Amino acid sequence: xxxxxxxxxxxxxxxxxxxxxxxxxxxxxxxxxxxxxxxxxxxxxxxxxxxxxxxxxxxxxxxxxxxxxxxxxxxxxxxxxxxxxxxxxxxxxxxxxxxxxxxxxxxxxxxxxxxxxxxxxxxxxxxxxxxxxxxxxxxxxxxxxxxxxxxxxxxxxxxxxxxxxxxxxxxxxxxxxxxxxxxxxxxxxxxxxxxxxxxxxxxxxxxxxxxxxxxxxxxxxxxxxxxxxxxxxxxxxxxxxxxxxxxxxxxxxxxxxxxxxxxxxxxxxxxxxxxxxxxxxxxxxxxxxxxxxxxxxxxxxxxxxxxxxxxxxxxxxxxxxxxxx
Amino acid sequence: xxxxxxxxxxxxxxxxxxxxxxxxxxxxxxxxxxxxxxxxxxxxxxxxxxxxxxxxxxxxxxxxxxxxxxxxxxxxxxxxxxxxxxxxxxxxxxxxxxxxxxxxxxxxxxxxxxxxxxxxxxxxxxxxxxxxxxxxxxxxxxxxxxxxxxxxxxxxxxxxxxxxxxxxxxxxxxxxxxxxxxxxxxxxxxxxxxxxxxxxxxxxxxxxxxxxxxxxxxxxxxxxxxxxxxxxxxxxxxxxxxxxxxxxxxxxxxxxxxxxxxxxxxxxxxxxxxxxxxxxxxxxxxxxxxxxxxxxxxxxxxxxxxxxxxxxxxxxxxxxxxxxx
Numbered sequence: 196x197x198x199x200x201x202x203x204x205x206x207x208x209x210x211x212x213x214x215x216x217x218x219x220x221x222x223x224x225x226x227x228x229x230x231x232x233x234x235x236x237x238x239x240x241x242x243x244x245x246x247x248x249x250x251x252x253x254x255x256x257x258x259x260x261x262x263x264x265x266x267x268x269x270x271x272x273x274x275x276x277x278x279x280x281x282x283x284x285x286x287x288x289x290x291x292x293x294x295x296x297x298x299x300x301x302x303x304x305x306x307x308x309x310x311x312x313x314x315x316x317x318x319x320x321x322x323x324x325x326x327x328x329x330x331x332x333x334x335x336x337x338x339x340x341x342x343x344x345x346x347x348x349x350x351x352x353x354x355x356x357x358x359x360x361x362x363x364x365x366x367x368x369x370x371x372x373x374x375x376x377x378x379x380x381x382x383x384x385x386x387x388x389x390x391x392x393x394x395x396x397x398x399x400x401x402x403x404x405x406x407x408x409x410x411x412x413x414x415x416x417x418x419x420x421x422x423x424x425x426x427x428x429x430x431x432x433x434x435x436x437x438x439x440x441x442x443x444x445x446x447x448x449x450x451x452x453x454x455x456x457x458x459x460x461x462x463x464x465x466x467x468x469x470x471x472x473x474x475x476x477x478x479x480x481x482x483x484x485x486x487x488x489x490x491x492x493x494x495x496x497x498x499x500x501x502x503x504x505x506x507x508x509x510x511x512x513x514x515x516x517x518x519x520x
Numbered sequence: 521x522x523x524x525x526x527x528x529x530x531x532x533x534x535x536x537x538x539x540x541x542x543x544x545x546x547x548x549x550x551x552x553x554x555x556x557x558x559x560x561x562x563x564x565x566x567x568x569x570x571x572x573x574x575x576x577x578x579x580x581x582x583x584x585x586x587x588x589x590x591x592x593x594x595x596x597x598x599x600x601x602x603x604x605x606x607x608x609x610x611x612x613x614x615x616x617x618x619x620x621x622x623x624x625x626x627x628x629x630x631x632x633x634x635x636x637x638x639x640x641x642x643x644x645x646x647x648x649x650x651x652x653x654x655x656x657x658x659x660x661x662x663x664x665x666x667x668x669x670x671x672x673x674x675x676x677x678x679x680x681x682x683x684x685x686x687x688x689x690x691x692x693x694x695x696x697x698x699x700x701x702x703x704x705x706x707x708x709x710x711x712x713x714x715x716x717x718x719x720x721x722x723x724x725x726x727x728x729x730x731x732x733x734x735x736x737x738x739x740x741x742x743x744x745x746x747x748x749x750x751x752x753x754x755x756x757x758x759x760x761x762x763x764x765x766x767x768x769x770x771x772x773x774x775x776x777x778x779x780x781x782x783x784x785x786x787x788x789x790x791x792x793x794x795x796x797x798x799x800x801x802x803x804x805x806x807x808x809x810x811x812x813x814x815x816x817x818x819x820x821x822x823x824x825x826x827x828x829x830x831x832x833x834x835x836x837x838x839x840x841x842x843x844x845x
Contacts, residue, residue, distance in 0.1 A: 370699035
């Protein structure tokens with residue numbers, strides 16, 4: 196579908212001699228993949244393209260083509276700057292001045308929360324990834340062909356933000372685009388392996404501790420697991436590392452409710468709650484002054500741990516029993 | 521692409537009053553999904569359809585529509601029998617007579633090793649799943665529309681056999697078909713969760729034991745893990761349960777070679793080898809009278825375990841060092 200703003204963005208890019216591409220800090224597969232794909236396309240069109248990052252390329256994305264465009268010594272200023280996959284300009288970090296100093300400021304994003312001010316800002320919340328927008332831009336506005344390198348970048352962008360086509364943001368359009376990208380004979384099993392399967396030491400350690408702590412109650416319908424303050428202190432743990440640990444319990448056969456506690460500070464716990472089919476865990480979280488959705492909720496509470504687990508069991512068990520189908 | 525055999529199969533099915541559908545034993549998401557989709561389409565066309573299974577529907581597939589077609593009390597014989605997703609007729613188990621007793625014997629499959637004899641046997645090895653063939657059959661030969669129930673079955677079939685679009689058998693056509701299936705507003709995140717994320721007690725126990733046994737050598741480039749005879753005896757372990765355990769080591773950051781040993785009989789080990797980038801593990805396996813491919817190989821050997829691990833390290837370490845890039 197033709198879009199006036201995207202057309203303007205396209206025209207400005209085609210008129211620019213030098214362009215700086217600015218993905219958000221902690222650039223993930225979508226931010227980096229979309230930036231590299233756009234950079235490669237603009238380079239092919241004879242533009243001088245610099246991509247600026249706040250940090251090193253993460254090791255799970257080190258295979259991405261086009262990294263020669265990533266510069267560590269930027270120019271003083273650029274004619275055109277493009278904010279990429281970023282809904283909040285302060286999330287450019289130290290690179291924010293390159294955006295404001297540019298003569299033409301453009302922005303391409305898919306986040307519903309986007310509030311970036313630019314000369315032209317295109318936000319398509321129906322796109323699963325900013326990579327989908329760049330695909331559209333190159334093909335339908337630049338009127339350029341794709342190639343293998345660009346396809347690898349865009350495929351990486353899309354699989355990252357759709358969790359490998361698992362999240363609800365995946366649309367028929369998403370799959371149609373990826374079908375097209377696959378025609379460039381990209382090694383997509385390798386991309387998926389790099390993006391999703393690689394696991395850090397810290398994560399494996401936390402998984403091990405979580406599995407070892409796991410206990411099952413209520414005929415296996417309730418799973419409780421935790422990490423102690425000591426577990427967490429032992430490693431240099433980032434917030435990301437906790438992601439998915441509550442699902443170890445949730446994915447176990449027969450489990451309806453999974454509770455995962457982590458002791459962020461001594462005696463202070465962050466609790467995650469998940470359910471599979473019928474228990475509304477937001478109601479449980481509310482009893483501990485937390486909140487969330489029916490199938491995913493959270494809360495903060497104080498220990499001692501076993502006391503807290505007892506209180507949780509007291510609240511959860513009647514819900515499991517009452518609502519058993 | 522029009523196919524003469526598939527046309528004949530279509531004609532016979534449209535002419536039949538009663539049809540029995542026979543997926544292979546231990547029916548997985550593709551065998552069962554393809555059978556249910558075909559069964560639902562034939563039912564809609566007014567046919568009497570029985571699906572016969574060798575076992576119960578597994579719990580991770582219990583959401584599939586059309587299960588009312590699965591019969592536990594078969595007729596004595598059927599006019600038409602269809603062998604589904606099965607390359608070897610003996611893998612129909614006790615149901616084999618229903619195939620031979622039918623007046624018309626048809627077969628639909630995608631396995632390269634297929635050697636089924638039928639009046640009409642269609643094998644398309646380019647199809648990622650038999651579900652892709654059933655999709656083609658319904659749309660282009662029956663000339664019928666899909667519906668939501670059929671789409672759920674076919675989507676399940678395809679994600680099962682492509683590992684969620686991760687395996688090399690996934691083609692642009694695969695994604696185009698799934699894009700079309702998604703248009704029926706199926707709950708695809710739920711399907712993927714059921715097919716892939718659910719984990720059995722046994723599997724979690726084996727994962728825990730494997731993680732706990734994991735050791736890293738050669739600056740983290742070699743991962744060694746194992747299950748003892750005792751570990752395995754403790755649970756009612758099936759061969760399937762070992763799948764993927766070697767990948768715990770392989771997916772760890774920095775690992776090049778992962779070795780996983782399991783003591784199937786006291787003192788007898790099955791070894792799995794995986795590499796990520798440059799070590800040819802088939803050469804390692806050969807030294808232990810095994811074999812395989814560059815990135816995945818296996819062997820059988822005798823213990824004691826630590827002695828065997830020592831021998832493995834001796835063979836693997838020089839390869840990791842010599843070929844370090």
